[in-house]
Amino acid sequence: xxxxxxxxxxxxxxxxxxxxxxxxxxxxxxxxxxxxxxxxxxxxxxxxxxxxxxxxxxxxxxxxxxxxxxxxxxxxxxxxxxxxxxxxxxxxxxxxxxxxxxxxxxxxxxxxxxxxxxxxxxxxxxxxxxxxxxxxxxxxxxxxxxxxxxxxxxxxxxxxxxxxxxxxxxxxxxxxxxxxxxxxxxxxxxxxxxxxxxxxxxxxxx
Amino acid sequence: xxxxxxxxxxxxxxxxxxxxxxxxxxxxxxxxxxxxxxxxxxxxxxxxxxxxxxxxxxxxxxxxxxxxxxxxxxxxxxxxxxxxxxxxxxxxxxxxxxxxxxxxxxxxxxxxxxxxxxxxxxxxxxxxxxxxxxxxxxxxxxxxxxxxxxxxxxxxxxxxxxxxxxxxxxxxxxxxxxxxxxxxxxxxxxxxxxxxxxxxxxxxxxxxxxxxxxxxxxxxxxxxxxxxxxxxxxxxxxxxxxxxxxxxxxxxxxxxxxxxxxxxxxxxxxxxxxxxxxxxxxxxxxxxxxxxxxxxxxxxxxxxxxxxxxxxxxxxxxxxxxxxxxxxxxxxxxxxxxxxxxxxxxxxxxxxxxxxxxxxxxxxxxxxxxxxxxxxxxxxxxxxx
Numbered sequence: 001x002x003x004x005x006x007x008x009x010x011x012x013x014x015x016x017x018x019x020x021x022x023x024x025x026x027x028x029x030x031x032x033x034x035x036x037x038x039x040x041x042x043x044x045x046x047x048x049x050x051x052x053x054x055x056x057x058x059x060x061x062x063x064x065x066x067x068x069x070x071x072x073x074x075x076x077x078x079x080x081x082x083x084x085x086x087x088x089x090x091x092x093x094x095x096x097x098x099x100x101x102x103x104x105x106x107x108x109x110x111x112x113x114x115x116x117x118x119x120x121x122x123x124x125x126x127x128x129x130x131x132x133x134x135x136x137x138x139x140x141x142x143x144x145x146x147x148x149x150x151x152x153x154x155x156x157x158x159x160x161x162x163x164x165x166x167x168x169x170x171x172x173x174x175x176x177x178x179x180x181x182x183x184x185x186x187x188x189x190x191x192x193x194x195x196x197x198x199x200x201x202x203x204x205x206x
Numbered sequence: 207x208x209x210x211x212x213x214x215x216x217x218x219x220x221x222x223x224x225x226x227x228x229x230x231x232x233x234x235x236x237x238x239x240x241x242x243x244x245x246x247x248x249x250x251x252x253x254x255x256x257x258x259x260x261x262x263x264x265x266x267x268x269x270x271x272x273x274x275x276x277x278x279x280x281x282x283x284x285x286x287x288x289x290x291x292x293x294x295x296x297x298x299x300x301x302x303x304x305x306x307x308x309x310x311x312x313x314x315x316x317x318x319x320x321x322x323x324x325x326x327x328x329x330x331x332x333x334x335x336x337x338x339x340x341x342x343x344x345x346x347x348x349x350x351x352x353x354x355x356x357x358x359x360x361x362x363x364x365x366x367x368x369x370x371x372x373x374x375x376x377x378x379x380x381x382x383x384x385x386x387x388x389x390x391x392x393x394x395x396x397x398x399x400x401x402x403x404x405x406x407x408x409x410x411x412x413x414x415x416x417x418x419x420x421x422x423x424x425x426x427x428x429x430x431x432x433x434x435x436x437x438x439x440x441x442x443x444x445x446x447x448x449x450x451x452x453x454x455x456x457x458x459x460x461x462x463x464x465x466x467x468x469x470x471x472x473x474x475x476x477x478x479x480x481x482x483x484x485x486x487x488x489x490x491x492x493x494x495x496x497x498x499x500x501x502x503x504x505x506x507x508x509x510x511x512x513x514x515x516x517x518x519x520x521x522x523x524x525x526x527x528x529x530x531x532x533x534x535x536x537x538x539x540x541x542x543x544x545x546x547x548x549x550x551x552x553x554x555x556x557x558x559x560x561x562x563x564x565x566x567x568x569x570x571x572x573x574x575x576x577x578x579x580x581x582x583x584x585x586x587x588x589x590x591x
Binding site for chain 1: 285286288289290291292293294295296297299305308309312313398402406431432434435436438439440442443446447449450451453454457458459
């Protein structure tokens with residue numbers, strides 16, 4: 001009789017625990033909004049961008065001209081202090097150093113790239129932090145994101161961006177940019193950062 | 207027979223009338239203190255809205271007279287209520303905020319109220335309910351005079367401004383008290399519901415499991431096997447409730463531990479040496495933001511009050527659960543917000559009530575609490591609670 005009582009006690013406790021677990025889940029599931037697919041895609045893309053600090057790109061500008069770019073997000077020494085910034089290099093000799101909040105210096109390049117907005121070039125080159133931050137902010141605010149046919153669209157400071165996402169991984173593989181004064185597309189590839197690469201890019205010497 | 211029945215019913219009726227009158231007086235007394243505390247907070251919030259300081263709270267929080275009460279974390283609760291959860295790795299995100307309060311905000315919104323209005327009503331009216339439940343629990347455990355003082359002190363406690371913000375503290379305190387009351391009265395089904403709901407509103411709700419476990423053990427000989435099972439279920443209900451949150455996060459955003467991950471972005475990561483880090487990093491924390499002093503004082507105050515409760519004979523499960531509420535957050539490496547977390551430690555207020563037995567101490571507590579409560583609202587725009 002005593003053993004039976006113990007089983008009744010344990011069985012009843014299990015039922016109560018299961019009820020709390022099940023009811024709690026059902027209440028949350030039925031009352032709270034689930035994030036949209038666009039929000040989840042933005043978070044996945046941002047995670048890819050944050051994971052890789054180096055992005056290689058092939059950019060096609062509106063006039064059909066093709067450029068190769070490499071954007072590295074790293075610690076750089078700016079005005080005697082180590083800060084997080086981005087270095088963008090294009091194969092036409094253009095080099096951009098962007099260290100928030102005040103430093104934005106561009107050197108070299110052709111007349112075409114010099115005439116373009118640095119932000120537009122950074123976006124097209126897939127500079128990770130610029131894109132990741134915007135995606136994270138929009139995901140958190142749950143607005144301004146549109147997902148259709150594996151393409152994620154959003155606005156960033158006057159530019160309209162569309163990321164083409166890899167079907168299986170959700171990683172951004174292409175960028176289409178439309179701005180009032182420029183347009184272009186790019187294909188991007190994430191590259192692991194190595195010490196050798198950093199030295200090649202001249203980051204350690206800055 | 208008729209005479210005997212009549213004779214027996216008179217004292218019973220009188221007793222019931224006495225009991226009703228006593229309850230009415232208790233409600234009036236507790237309600238009176240609630241009015242005093244909330245009036246100070248609401249009036250000061252209106253003054254802050256009109257005169258300042260502006261502080262760090264967003265412009266939107268200055269848009270109406272009670273704006274400061276919907277600042278800081280209230281924004282996150284509103285976001286969860288309106289849009290649900292997302293976890294943004296490495297950034298502060300909303301799974302750190304438990305779901306019961308946002309669900310209640312949604313319920314208010316569904317009947318036509320704004321999220322902020324719903325939150326302010328829930329917190330402030332909920333606090334009246336919480337005070338009454340806390341009074342009843344204290345009376346059952348420690349007697350009438352302790353219950354009177356403890357509920358009065360809680361109503362005007364300086365950190366208690368959080369009970370008027372769009373935060374879940376009022377609801378959690380009420381649920382903790384109701385869970386324990388239900389357990390004392392052997393209504394273990396209700397105890398399970400309240401304990402689970404408390405844990406679904408804030409992680410501190412988990413710690414009510416300890417007093418419930420001891421009550422269940424004490425009642426084991428008078429409960430039937432099935433009732434014992436419900437009691438055991440009630441003890442485990444807070445863990446199950448947090449499990450249901452994990453289950454939901456796993457299904458909605460693909461990460462069952464998102465609530466724990468999100469805490470890390472706030473600099474809260476539990477480790478065995480977290481307490482050492484919290485104390486060790488106090489100098490740096492103070493250099494960065496001197497307001498941390500307020501939370502350090504809160505920790506010391508709560509510990510002193512829990513010690514006073516121990517001296518007053520409060521039972522060990524309550525002491526231990528209250529101690530856990532105050533001390534465990536320090537193992538995340540930070541003193542931040544402990545002043546608010548400690549509001550859910552009942553033993554601290556029983557300790558305060560024990561100290562208040564001395565009429566001079568009683569006057570000091572009342573005299574200090576009222577201006578400090580107003581001051582806490584004045585500085586609310588400068589530092590998160």
